[in-house]
Amino acid sequence: MSTLQGKIVLVVGGSSGIGFAVAKYAIISHAVDTTVKELTATKAELKLPGEVDGEIVDGEESASVKSLVNRIGEIDHLVWTSGDSIGPSMTPNTNPFESSDVFDVRFWGAIIAAQNAKFRSGGSVILTTGVPVKKPPPGYSVIAGIGGAIDAVVRGLAVDLAPIRVNAVSPGVVDTEIWGNLPVETKNKIMEDTKAKLLVKHVAKPEEIAEAYIFLMKCEYITGQRIDVDGGNSYA
Template sequence: MASLSGKTVLVVGGSSGIGYGVAKASLLSCAAKVTIGSSSQAKIESALVRIKNDIAASGQTVEGNLSGEVVDARDSASVKALLERVGEVDHLVWTSGDDFFDVRFWGAFTAAQVAKIRPGGSITLTVGSVVVKPRKGWSLAAGLMGAVDSLTRGLAVDLAPIRVNVISPGAVKTELWDPMPPEVRNKIFEDSAKTLLVQHVAEPDEIAEAYLFCMKCQYITGQRIEVDGGAKYV
């Protein structure tokens, strides 16, 4: 069975949200080294403590090394410097995306260009569900996500046999919702859950499973995996 045992994983955007879930899940899947890339040292230090506490609370033990690196995902030079510092990795995961085109497209493209991926390794990018089911007024966002989706397929061809895939999450309970008053946020989650086939809004750990699959499965590349709770069918 495929495993992350002994593997090295770099998660850009790993200090919060889905990226945090992927970093934690990678450690729990026996990765030898997990590095999270984030915009500040404070975010990194907080994430490292939280991940270790979450794992301890789960009752599981891990032997892999966990560390962090500061990177400005909007700046190509910073992204290149990060990949140079980290060196060879087995898997690169890009979940960072607070600035649509600079980060989600150019940042990911630059990382894919310069990353030193070991044989059998992979790159996994991230888009929003708007790529499949755009909302009214979201044409620009849908176009951006479509660009990243197409980039994935192009990179899969150019970088073969390194595998390149993209995950398209639906609604997820991440820190992006924190600025809202709790009662407003909870009402949104409750209303959204009623519209989904799975009848609940995802936790980051659920979405992380799709990234693990793309890292471990040696026979998937150039694909978009939609993890949206069935939203596109409603």
């Protein structure tokens, strides 16, 4: 099995949610000699062989994104999970057009980073879309459009940036900080309804989604693809 030992992984959006879980799993995957006992220990107890560094970037500003990738230098994998909270527009039956301003960080930020990053041999880009691209609930027209743009651009970039591989992960509902802007009762109702509806009968933890990003980094024979990690949402 391949590992991420010696690899440099740039996660943009790594301060919380899915991105944080990807960063955490990338470090664990790095640990070829880590025993199961160590993996079940707390983070502080883990003997982490990787190094972790943090930078601040505004994903909506192309100059900020270019400056980040230039500062970092050569990388192996670019993971883009940045996405500002879409707050009330994530509630079904609200005006879907309120969401149009969330395109910048999710789409353009990711594209600019992918185009300007310097990749080592075997490198890859992993972007983030979401279930509305395939099965939009009411009120998600614009979100579905953004997701569809990311889905399509992954195939274009896979051709244009080859041999750098470019893929996307499409999460279902994940319990992360992104839902924090909603009133607690609204959030709880969305989570309960989702849990009842899904084939897997639970809402995703960020770590369950992170598995797909790690796979896409490690498997050097996949490009131009989207992996749906949605708890069976398509069939629910």
